[in-house]
Amino acid sequence: MMDTYIIFNGDEGTIAAYMVINAIRKKLKNFPGEIKKIIPISGPKEDLVLWRFLPEKTENSIIYSLDLALSKNLIYVEKFLAKNNLILYIDHHYPGKIIPEHKNFNLLLADDRKHNTSTFVNELCGKIFDLWATAGASGDNKIEIFNELSFKNNLSDYEKKLLWRFGKFINSHSFSPKDKMSPTELLKDLLNYFSPFDYIKNSKTYAKLAQTYLNDIKNVRSNIKTLYEDKNLIIIEFPAGDYSQRMFAGLAYWFYEHNKEKVIFCLFPQSTTNEGTLFSVSIRSNSNANLIAEQLGGGGRHNAAGANYLLKKNSDIREFIIKIKKSVENAKSS
Numbered sequence: 001m002m003d004t005y006i007i008f009n010g011d012e013g014t015i016a017a018y019m020v021i022n023a024i025r026k027k028l029k030n031f032p033g034e035i036k037k038i039i040p041i042s043g044p045k046e047d048l049v050l051w052r053f054l055p056e057k058t059e060n061s062i063i064y065s066l067d068l069a070l071s072k073n074l075i076y077v078e079k080f081l082a083k084n085n086l087i088l089y090i091d092h093h094y095p096g097k098i099i100p101e102h103k104n105f106n107l108l109l110a111d112d113r114k115h116n117t118s119t120f121v122n123e124l125c126g127k128i129f130d131l132w133a134t135a136g137a138s139g140d141n142k143i144e145i146f147n148e149l150s151f152k153n154n155l156s157d158y159e160k161k162l163l164w165r166f167g168k169f170i171n172s173h174s175f176s177p178k179d180k181m182s183p184t185e186l187l188k189d190l191l192n193y194f195s196p197f198d199y200i201k202n203s204k205t206y207a208k209l210a211q212t213y214l215n216d217i218k219n220v221r222s223n224i225k226t227l228y229e230d231k232n233l234i235i236i237e238f239p240a241g242d243y244s245q246r247m248f249a250g251l252a253y254w255f256y257e258h259n260k261e262k263v264i265f266c267l268f269p270q271s272t273t274n275e276g277t278l279f280s281v282s283i284r285s286n287s288n289a290n291l292i293a294e295q296l297g298g299g300g301r302h303n304a305a306g307a308n309y310l311l312k313k314n315s316d317i318r319e320f321i322i323k324i325k326k327s328v329e330n331a332k333s334s
């Protein structure tokens with residue numbers, strides 16, 4: 001029997017992994033694997049190099065990769081291709097310039113403007129997981145396909161709200177998973193349910209996800225600071241802490257939805273050491289978010305991007321604000 005590894009990003013990749021495992025169980029074509037030998041691998045959302053957790057000895061196996069940029073895992077992909085593994089690499093991020101040419105390498109890349117990984121996997125499966133995909137669409141704020149799937153499946157406003165929130169709960173939680181609720185543990189729980197509505201109604205972990213989200217958002221809202229605002233730009237500083245880390249990317253979308261004409265910068269202080277404070281930066285914009293992020297050493301997609309920024313000890317956050325303003329100006333004129 002062949003081992004089947006499923007390496008997935010703990011955000012909407014969790015929902016994609018649910019679909020892939022069920023597709024293998026149903027023996028759908030294009031989804032090779034052995035249902036009894038499935039080994040899931042995941043990690044917190046920001047960890048994009050999850051391929052490093054694949055056991056060194058893996059050979060003659062099947063490896064699925066879900067929702068992880070190829071450029072970040074390329075060296076591992078090449079290494080495991082040399083060991084006669086069959087790779088199905090399913091994603092919606094920019095893959096980088098080097099795509100391995102090998103008969104065992106299958107890159108299935110979604111058009112990011114419409115799909116994310118879970119909505120794309122649903123299509124690869126013949127659209128048999130529409131309800132799960134609807135929840136998955138919420139993770140990357142894929143509103144167009146969320147509405148399309150909701151309409152096609154005659155969802156009521158209440159059902160739409162349930163699935164949208166479910167996607168947001170998984171998304172935010174994945175940034176700093178609580179004990180006994182790692183993405184692989186969540187996946188195991190999801191697999192007990194046929195439909196997301198079943199899961200929402202009956203799962204104890206779902207109840208915890210929901211409660212965590214509500215507590216987190218309340219705490220963050222009372223501790224958030226607007227550092228700067230003009231007609232083109234808003235810069236918001238989040239408080240430190242796990243609860244804030246869980247909310248930060250999701251709330252960045254929320255600020256964007258409510259300020260569509262502006263570039264949104266959300267800053268989260270990840271850690272403070274002798275060198276200074278390291279900020280996670282989340283950028284949301286109608287366009288050029290990736291170009292803005294690149295100037296700060298990061299990257300991403302045209303409407304959602306990110307970077308890390310070290311504010312050196314004893315330097316003023318105003319220096320960072322000036323850099324941000326410049327990067328927005330430069331991206332506009334490029």
Ligand SMILES: [Mn+2]
Pocket residue numbers: 012013067092116117140
């Ligand atoms: Mn995604």
